[in-house]
Amino acid sequence: MGSEPVLNIAHWIPRSAVNGPGERFVLWLQGCPLRCEGCWNPDTWDFTTRTLMTIGDLADRVLQTKGIEGITLTGGEPTIQAEALIPLLERLRETELSVMLYSGFNLEELHWPAARQLLALADLAVLGRFVLSERDLNLRWRGSRNQQLLLISERYANIDINSERSTFEIHLDNTGCTVLTGFPDDAWLEDNKFFYDQREQGNLGGPKEAAFTSKK
Numbered sequence: 336m337g338s339e340p341v342l343n344i345a346h347w348i349p350r351s352a353v354n355g356p357g358e359r360f361v362l363w364l365q366g367c368p369l370r371c372e373g374c375w376n377p378d379t380w381d382f383t384t385r386t387l388m389t390i391g392d393l394a395d396r397v398l399q400t401k402g403i404e405g406i407t408l409t410g411g412e413p414t415i416q417a418e419a420l421i422p423l424l425e426r427l428r429e430t431e432l433s434v435m436l437y438s439g440f441n442l443e444e445l446h447w448p449a450a451r452q453l454l455a456l457a458d459l460a461v462l463g464r465f466v467l468s469e470r471d472l473n474l475r476w477r478g479s480r481n482q483q484l485l486l487i488s489e490r491y492a493n494i495d496i497n498s499e500r501s502t503f504e505i506h507l508d509n510t511g512c513t514v515l516t517g518f519p520d521d522a523w524l525e526d527n528k529f530f531y532d533q534r535e536q537g538n539l540g541g542p543k544e545a546a547f548t549s550k551k
């Protein structure tokens with residue numbers, strides 16, 4: 336991998352329509368220090384190595400995915416790997432692709448230079464912890480009411496952030512793992528306990544606070 340920046344990745348799916356505007360490549364970064372109660376993805380908390388990928392390989396994967404509107408960075412906590420993510424976003428921003436960023440930190444906490452630079456490369460961001468007592472399935476792209484949807488560039492300046500009830504997708508990846516992403520409601524989860532069981536067994540990868548907000 337040489338001196339090229341490398342990312343520690345929990346998972347990715349090439350195309351999702353429930354993790355931001357349009358269809359998007361979604362990348363879950365490994366490692367999160369915040370440990371929110373009710374986090375759907377505690378398997379992304381650990382900072383040990385999961386899947387390492389160079390920026391070049393990752394950029395190629397994203398750029399080879401036809402018809403997507405952009406990339407969404409989630410986790411885990413993406414800003415912890417901001418220094419490696421910056422060159423990836425700089426490369427993607429040379430194209431028409433848009434960038435959406437999830438972070439469990441709020442705007443004031445994202446004060447270090449690399450985090451600020453990462454934020455500046457995004458078109459929109461969802462910021463703040465997932466707070467179980469604030470959970471709300473009627474928020475577009477957010478899991479709990481305290482989270483801030485920040486419109487950073489002009490690209491989505493006219494987007495209606497309240498126009499859509501939360502929804503979800505089920506993906507089957509090329510390793511045979513099911514990935515549930517989005518915001519399933521309690522009734523659906525109760526009726527489909529299979530997904531919980533798969534997750535408990537470590538067979539279910541997936542997103543974070545805005546993507547998964549259900550009870551544990």
Ligand code: SF4
Nearest residue numbers: 367370371374439544
């Ligand atoms: S909800 Fe997000 S910020 Fe909170 S512990 Fe999970 S991955 Fe980290």
